Amino acid sequence: MARFSELFPPYGGDQPYLYFCFSDADRDRLRPLFRRLYERGCRIWYPTGHSGTVAERERRDARMRKARLVVLYQTKRARTDQAVKSAVLVCQEKSIPIISVDVDTAKSTLSMGLDSRAVHIKPRSVDAAEAALLHADGFSQELIGPPLPVRKKAVLAIAAAIVAAAFLLIGAAVLVRHLRAPSIEKTADTVFFSDPVLTAAVRDALSGEPITEESIVTVTTLRFDALPERTDEFALLSNLSRIELNQANAVDAAPLLKRYDIVLTGGGS
DSSP states (O other), rough: OOOOHSSOOOOSSSOEEEEOOGGGGHHHHHHHHHHHHHHHHHEEOOOOOOOOSSSHHHHHHHHHHHHHEEEEEHHHHHTOHHHHHHHHHHHHHHOOOOOEEOSSSSSOOOOOOOOOOOOEEEOOOHHHHHHHHHHHTOOOOGGGGGGOOOOOHHHHHHHHHHHHHHHHHHHHHHHHHHHHOGSSSOOOOOOOSSSSHHHHHHHTTTTOOOTTTTTGGGGOOOSSSOOOGGGGGGOOTTTOOOOHHHHHHHHGGGGGGGSEEEEEEEEOO
């Protein structure tokens, strides 16, 4: 698995950025949310490695204080991490807006020392966390730029792993072709939409899994740049409640306002 900082390099430029404050023990847990935010183009800085020298500590402190927003990933581990608590309190003293993503079931988060200015969100999924962050008080569109690519080193590492795995599986693939039973074959689509735009949005919501009667009941949110021509097929998605749409095409969503929550994306709130 590629290193966290290779997949998600901290922002090092001069444009507005947010400081994502978290415990190192939560890095693996954060990967899905970071991927969503980087794909959206959020400029995120966070410290990496050890701050062994005075110069490095001063550099980190200066970088932290220049952030336009602090996002605290608040977990049990974070609440017992003195470095996290210290950093958050420094930013609070400097009056940098703070959004706390409260991801565990703690009845109280007072131990972090946050005052009443901090905004708290309690998402139940990665989708909900991303949406709540983007619409929370303190988050600004100035923190978003072009989508940030994964560093080449990480891409090469992943590619090398895939190639190595492919060589190991060549022999097994020949055997499986003759011996596998139909019950282990990947399920094919059983539900079809006439509009390719809607099909692509549903498949994205299902993370590439087959579109079946069983899987579409899990779809609650669809994302579009432009709406499909046939919105009547939305009725097939019994639990669909939210549609995210590029604000350039906002007027097209007017007929859907009575049935769905419409969230505009792509700049502006």
